Amino acid sequence: MELSSKISVSFFFFFFLFALIANAQDSPQDYVNAHNAARSQVGVPNIAWDDNVAAFAQNYANQRKADCQLVHSGGGGKYGENLAWSSGDMSGVDAVKMWVDEKAFYDYNSNSCAAGKQCGHYTQVVWKNSVRVGCAKVKCNNGGTFIGCNYSPPGNFNGQRPY
Template sequence: MEMMSKIALTIISLISLAIVHHAHAQDSPQDFLRAHNTARASVGVGPMRWNNTVAAFARNYTNGLRRRCRMVHSGGPYGENLARGSANLAGTAAVKMWVDEWQYYDYDSNSCVGRECKHYTQVVWRKSVRLGCAKVRCNNGGTIISCNYDPPGNYNHERPYEFKSSSYAVLSDVRITSLNSAVLSYLNREENTVYKGKY
């Protein structure tokens, strides 16, 4: 009987470790980078690199948001995307929320049409090459995720990326749908449940 208890305890411990690993696996620097760089590659923008200084800024700032769990931009030196959700909001799900805004970005007019798209344009901003993100559990049980971008993006009258003329002729017809569907397919595999609340 004692042997069975030890085996059961070992199995439960292994399952718990697997669950914890899965939860944290979607919040690692590599996961944030992979989600961002997949979106960037879909529009021909080079990859970002993780930057510990930018990540420390994100971590310090989000720690200050823990008490009230309100999304207030830092006004710091970096570009910034914030997401708020339930306790189990994963970093990859936050990036998916931002990337989902691609459908509201009109390349021809370089503007958001119908809804917000500036989170998406920051993700794919070609001049932003360093990334740092942080996730904090709020006192009320919610989660805030911040990603910061260096140098910042979303400058007026600048496009987040440029298409070569031959690429643009093809992409203007499909409005980037097929490229971004690959990104969304990847992100959907990473996170099956996405918080649909305010962000």
């Protein structure tokens, strides 16, 4: 094989590998696994991927491509929702981890967040009655990343504990 052919093959392989890595941790199973790892820590049954919920998430994420703003969709009245944004790339697994990290601010006994902290993303991830999830990721026009996950049925009802 001549040198230019070897370079072409190496070049192709590099970009193929880069494409695989760039899409790593964004598959439906990656999102589900990240959610279920957190749910299993508190004894909550697994959540399952739902293509209809994912279609809702994708439709809304597409609407956020222009501005990448963390504005909730309202869930169409039937979905819970977690959103994440990054100025660069972010994987779906990283977004779920960011939400789950709010566990440190959640007090189960008082069913509340620590003063000045957020924990509602975490409680939605582990909400026992939310049994279906669908997520989407888009690259925004400003170069940022917008990720949204929707949950059915929705969680985070005032006065109710997640599990």
